[in-house]
Amino acid sequence: xxxxxxxxxxxxxxxxxxxxxxxxxxxxxxxxxxxxxxxxxxxxxxxxxxxxxxxxxxxxxxxxxxxxxxxxxxxxxxxxxxxxxxxxxxxxxxxxxxxxxxxxxxxxxxxxxxxxxxxxxxxxxxxxxxxxxxxxxxxxxxxxxxxxxxxxxxxxxxxxxxxxxxxxxxxxxxxxxxxxxxxxxxxxxxxxxxxxxxxxxxxxxxxxxxxxxxxxxxxxxxxxxxxxxxxxxxxxxxxxxxxxxxxxxxxxxxxxxxxxxxxxxxxxxxxxxxxxxxxxxxxxxxxxxxxxxxxxxxxxxxxx
Numbered sequence: 001x002x003x004x005x006x007x008x009x010x011x012x013x014x015x016x017x018x019x020x021x022x023x024x025x026x027x028x029x030x031x032x033x034x035x036x037x038x039x040x041x042x043x044x045x046x047x048x049x050x051x052x053x054x055x056x057x058x059x060x061x062x063x064x065x066x067x068x069x070x071x072x073x074x075x076x077x078x079x080x081x082x083x084x085x086x087x088x089x090x091x092x093x094x095x096x097x098x099x100x101x102x103x104x105x106x107x108x109x110x111x112x113x114x115x116x117x118x119x120x121x122x123x124x125x126x127x128x129x130x131x132x133x134x135x136x137x138x139x140x141x142x143x144x145x146x147x148x149x150x151x152x153x154x155x156x157x158x159x160x161x162x163x164x165x166x167x168x169x170x171x172x173x174x175x176x177x178x179x180x181x182x183x184x185x186x187x188x189x190x191x192x193x194x195x196x197x198x199x200x201x202x203x204x205x206x207x208x209x210x211x212x213x214x215x216x217x218x219x220x221x222x223x224x225x226x227x228x229x230x231x232x233x234x235x236x237x238x239x240x241x242x243x244x245x246x247x248x249x250x251x252x253x254x255x256x257x258x259x260x261x262x263x264x265x266x267x268x269x270x271x272x273x274x275x276x277x278x279x280x281x282x283x284x285x286x287x288x289x290x291x292x293x294x295x296x297x298x299x300x301x302x303x304x
Contacts, residue, residue, distance in 0.1 A: 027049055032050070032053055032059045032060050035050050035053070035059075036050055039070060044082070045079075047070045047071075047074040047082065048070070048071065048079060048081055050070045051067045051068075051074070052085075053067075054066045054067035054070065055071075055085070055089070063096075064097055065095065065096030065097045067089065068090075068097050071083075071089070072086055075110070078114075080114040080116040080119070081111070083107045083108075083114075083116070083119065084108065084111040084116050084118055086107050087104045087119065087122065088104070088122075091104040091122070091131075100132075101126070103132070104131070104132055105132030106132070107119075108122050112143060117151075117152045117155070118147070120144075120146045120150070120155070121144065121152055121154055121158065124141070124142070124144040126140075127139040127143065128140035128162075128168075137168030139168075140162065141162050141167075141168035141169050144158050144162060145159060148179070153187070153191055154183070154190075156180075156186075156191060157180060159179050160175075160178075160183065161194070164203070173203045173204030174204045177203070177205050183195075184215065189219045189222040189227065192215050192219040192222070192224075193215070193216065193224050193227040195215050196211075196212045196213075196214075196215030196216045196219065197212070197230075199211045199212035200212035200230075209237060209241065210238055213231065213234045213235060213238050215227075216231040
């Protein structure tokens with residue numbers, strides 16, 4: 001009798017497990033009202049699904065304030081994706097939802113500590129720009145590095161810019177080149193654009209105008225406005241060059257060039273105009289233009 005009861009319990013456990021697995025597999029195919037019922041019952045994955053529907057307007061009426069409520073319920077249960085999504089809403093703000101950089105940073109941190117690579121990148125962004133946290137380039141680099149270790153293309157680009165500018169790390173043009181190349185090889189438009197900028201200027205690599213033009217064209221084809229402007233600016237120069245090599249066919253991966261270095265004591269910005277590099281990568285994909293380098297003026301003690 002006990003054996004039959006044990007077998008019955010085992011059968012119930014297996015059935016329950018199968019039910020949970022089936023629920024996870026079919027959640028995306030459920031109608032919104034079913035997802036909502038599960039969400040109200042406390043299912044965190046369903047809460048995220050309901051929030052996604054409200055945020056995107058797919059399956060439910062667009063309502064980002066309502067989305068934040070459901071992300072919040074899942075976030076309270078420790079769901080990293082919900083923490084990240086809620087952070088982006090507080091980062092951007094929305095009708096009925098005010099921007100809250102402090103809360104966004106805390107939510108990014110909660111998700112980042114669970115290994116969420118996008119949250120790690122945006123936490124780095126918060127530290128780099130002092131959004132909701134005290135500005136700290138070294139901490140920004142640490143979080144960008146974690147997201148880069150997770151092979152996130154945007155983080156590779158951001159970390160490359162930190163190395164290029166010597167922010168939070170020693171300035172290293174070759175390291176910046178390598179990171180932009182990794183980002184570009186994943187198809188990220190700003191990584192492609194910025195790699196083109198290094199080829200154009202010969203920073204961390206040998207100067208190659210044709211390669212730069214090829215990369216600008218790739219990024220422009222992805223809708224990158226800065227790259228489109230650079231393509232129009234650079235194309236006439238490449239065409240007029242007597243030593244113009246053949247531009248690579250679309251889709252070809254750039255070769256890794258020999259390393260070049262900048263003379264000791266010279267800054268990457270000394271005497272030259274910086275290429276159109278993106279250091280911001282905001283959520284609306286409209287990068288801020290980096291400020292021009294400050295001119296150092298020596299004090300004249302004889303005038304005192």
